[in-house]
Amino acid sequence: MRWTVYLDIDAYYVSCELRDRPELEGRAVIVGPNPALGATRGVVLSASYEARTFGIRSAMPASEAARRCPEAIWLAPDFAKYGRIAEELRARLGSKFSDVVPFSIDEVAVAVEAPDADAVGRVALEVQADIRDALRLPASIGVASSRTVAKVASDRAKPGGVVVVRPESVATFLAPLSVRAIPGVGPKTEARLAAFGVVTIADLAKGLPLPARREFGDHGRFLVRLARGEPIIESSDDLGPRSRSSDQTFSTDVSDLREVQIALDRLAHELAESLLRERLRFQTVAVGLRWEDFTRTTRSRTLPVMTEGGERLASVALRLLDELWTDESEGRHRRVRTVSVHTERFHAAKDRQTKLDGFVPSTS
DNA sequence: TCTGGGGTCCTAGGACCC
């Protein structure tokens, strides 16, 4: 039978750094902007398990993390390195298994054929040992007959464990967990479900009351089937990237349009460069502003044709910024915290003009 | 305590079309 072995590297960015700095093993290590080097508005990107004992978590403001653990060791992120190591991991798994699907920089699902739970459990332990010995990375592994349940199991396996869920035990395994353990259920959905008395996955398995069924629709049906251990539909087709964006948070909020324009112009050129490297042409451009009150406003435009290049992206983006700015000027005059440029609706650049060529009068 | 930067997917209303 077919299983999903779901690997999640523990404290990924920290673990990547510890490969090069084994002497830091066992210490409170944080990857993120070190507040001791100057005031920062950044957040913790990754924290070692020792740092987590101080209550430090990913996405926590770096300033708060420094307060909670003044002796923590801060390391600046090196995203190029984390990307290379992710490639190593995928290549290593790809050399042993034919069906390897990355889900994020530090998570990979591997399809494994095995006769029973004990056999696939042994495979998972071998994979874990191999990743530890060959790549010096600590992995938590969840195994189940569906990817969603395998991912939930990998969370329960942290840090450094292996959790195998037999197909007949799925509902029992999930029952005591909070609905929040389900991928895709965040704080808002948790609260909406709680309003109907649904707190645990066991509650979900009893089925939703009629008004909740109406409110949650297809997602509600998915959640109930999952809770009951019934087969669920998991989309997987990777059709390439859907969007690319770039943004910048100012070190202090900005009220001068000119300053926002300069930042946006630079972001647009950088983004266009990386799209050219990926050979992606875009048709929709969006500009977003996050205001000082942390709310966001966006403006987007779908262009009549596929487009590429920094000048063109920047000119559309700056027009959208002007529209946003005009609207704001008629209202609140909030300062800007973050500016972003976003592109979507891609067309691979290598396919360019094959259609148009057909309209060019032939001379031969 | 004061919230990064990069993504994916979904919803809902209006425009537009048949």
Add this chain to the structure above:
DNA sequence: TCTGGGGTCCTAGGACCC
């Protein structure tokens, strides 16, 4: 005369994930 039903595209916003 007071007006269907279904589909797609566009836009803005929201929830969620790592």
